[in-house]
Amino acid sequence: MISGKLTKKSVQTLGTGRHGDGNGLYLVVDPSGARRWIVRLTIKGQKNRQGKPLRTDLGLGGADLVTLQEARAKALEYRRLAREGLNPRYNGPKSVPTFEEVAQQVHLDRKPTWKNEKHGQQWINTLRDYAFPLIGRLPVDKIDQPEVLSCLTPIWTEKHETAKRVRQRIRVVLDVAKSKGFRKGENPVNAIMAADVLPKVRTNAKHHPAMAFSDVPPFYQDLCSRPSMAAKALRFTCLSASRTSEVLGMRWEELDFIESIWICPEDRMKTGQEHRVPLTEEMLAILEPLKAMQSEYVFEGQKRHHPLSNMAMLMLLRRMGVEGVTVHGFRSTFRDWASEVAHAPRDVAEMSLSHRIGSAVEQAYARSDLLKKRRDLLEKWSGFVCDAVGK
Structure with a gap:
């Protein structure tokens, strides 16, 4: 001593x-x-x-x-x-941190790269719920295949999508730990995947329930008779074929009324890329009267300078008696119409939905976002949707 x-x-x-x-x-x-x-x-x-x-x-x-x-x-x-x-x-000798300590640091280091705060919180929450209780206090150099499997096996079949996210995030944490000199050898997550240790799970693609495009004109006419902010937001969402979060988060500074364009910034886009949406006459007719509210958000909710709730438009659909349809489903409705009625080129229709087209190389060389062609397509869509209103 x-x-x-x-x-x-x-x-x-x-x-x-x-x-x-x-x-x-x-x-x-x-x-x-x-x-x-x-x-x-x-x-x-x-x-x-x-x-x-x-x-x-x-x-x-x-x-x-x-x-x-x-x-x-x-x-x-x-x-x-x-x-x-x-x-x-x-x-000097390095004290080996625990898995949770490394994970929390990775989360902090990557905070500037998250698309939004909610996404960043989901990243650490999945580890908090499914990894920390089992391996959080273990030194990162003591984690091998059995420890990783203890986290994944209980949720692999019942919560497969969540399990895949947990697997990917555990792999990242262990890779970072190795890069800092706290681990040696192969990442156990990679070894588990290579050995097909976990059972194969068949998952069917889940599509958002959508309204048939032939039903949209009378539905839109009903929407026009409703004065609520949710109805106005749903009309705009339907016409623009945009995502719910993009529409509800829209601020006035994103709108160019001279060029008739809405520019949704990259930090609010699922693709992480700025998206320009042509504004049709019907869209402008929805937006113009809302300027008088002088709110930070175009579609203001019950609280001043706060947007509508994410559930506002879905609850409106339920009050209208529209069952088996989601707000996101109107994007599928538009895509079906663009293909079957408008016979729009695939690139134009996909870009209207802010989908990425082609491989990474093709995307790198694609300089145009086909704005003019997309404007023509949305004008036709607007005309189709508003047909019943005109009649």
Whole structure:
């Protein structure tokens, strides 16, 4: 056992200041009462900016977590490195963080890259719910295939899409841990995938229930008779073939009434790319009267300067007695009409839905967003939708 001047009791009772244990180890008690260990070293052969021997203080952790004996052992190891001319700040033994600690840091580091706050929160929430309870407190270098499987197996068949997200996020955390020197060898997630350890799960593509395009004109006529903000937002959503979140999050500064264009910024687009939507006469007729409200959002909800709820348009459909149809489904309705009635070129129809076209290489060379052709298509769609209203 390494000895020194301090005792277990004095570590807990000494007042504010720096208290030496010997051999460069000090207990520092802050005015706040916090207690921490530091070791003062002179590193052999290294000089400071003034050309004198390099003397440095290194933290060893808080006294509530690091015991007196542990602090003495760490200080001894740091002094050994310093005598060899090695700076312990860069050459000392690294304490291996837990899986949860690395995951939380990855989440924080990637925060600027999330499409929105909700997406970023979902990333960490899936790990919180399905990984942290089982492997969160394990050091990242102790996690192998059995530990990963303990997280994935219980949800692999019943919650397959969620399980795939958990798998992908565990893999990212372990890859980052390896890049920082906390792990060695193959990522166990990759090994599990390569060995087909988990059973194959067949999933059928789920489509949003959509209204037949032949039913849209009379439905739209009914919408026009309703003065609610949800009805106006649903009319605009139907005409623009846009996503619910894009329409409800629309602000006035995104609208160019001179060029008749709505520019949805990249941070609100699912594709992560800015999208220009041509505004037809019917869309403009919906928007113009709303300027008088002087709200930050075009489609304001019950709270001032806040958008409508995500459920507002769906609940309107239910009140209208329209069952088996979702708001998102109107995008499918438009796509069917564009193909079967308007005979629109595939690229024009897909770009109208803000879908990416072709491979990554093709996208890189595609300089035009076909705005004029998309405007013509949306004008035709608007004319078709409003047919019953005209009659």
